[in-house]
Amino acid sequence: MRKDQCRQVECQGATIEYRLVRKPVKNINLRIRQELAVVVSANERVPLARVDAFVSAKGPWILKTLERLRSRPVMPALTANPSAAEKRACRMRFQRALERLLPHFTAFGVDMPELKIRTMKSRWGSCAYQKGTITLNSRLMHTPEECLEYVVAHELAHFIHPDHSPSFYGLLSRVMPDHRERKKRLESQGRIL
Ligand SMILES: [Zn+2]
Incomplete structure (x- = not known):
């Protein structure tokens, strides 16, 4: 059974929240989804402290990427009330x-x-x-x-x-x-x- 877990690490005075998904990947993978969610997949054997350290090490890159994504305009719905x-x-x-x-x-x-x-x-x-x-x-x-x-x-x-x-x-x-x-x-x- 797959269980997702929400975790946080601190970086440069900011808190990075990420979702940890345990699955049989080789080591640890990190990606940022376009809805600005940080998702980390890690093998069951990798201890939590190592996953946190991995995310922490990538912290500056994560913060920069989130900032860049946030600055993009939001795609509007068709119209507020489409005819x-x-x-x-x-x-x-x-x-x-x-x-x-x-x-x-x-x-x-x-x-x-x-x-x-x-x-x-x-x-x-x-x-x-x-x-x-x-x-x-x-x-x-x-x-x-x-x-x-x-x-x-x-x-x-x-x-x-x-x-x-x-x-x-x-x-x-x-x-x-x-x-x-x-x-x-x-x-x-x-x-x-
Ligand atoms: Zn698809």
């Missing part, structure tokens, strides 16, 4: 992107998923592969086509690999060789939270 026409335009644009990208995945047995649109706080999209649905964040309406396409391709690839394994990225690279650049561009557009 039926705005919702329709959003659905049409998202659906078209889905139809453009689906042919790359049909060879793997992926059928046209049901498209759901929500205004989400921490994700650009999600895929419920068992239910055959893809949910896209309405905030993508404010991003360029190439960024929307990146999210759609990412979620479609989850129908084949429901994880972020090397095979998932291998497939994504085959379908969209420049997916990393597109993701970077998306993240530079603005953050969600």
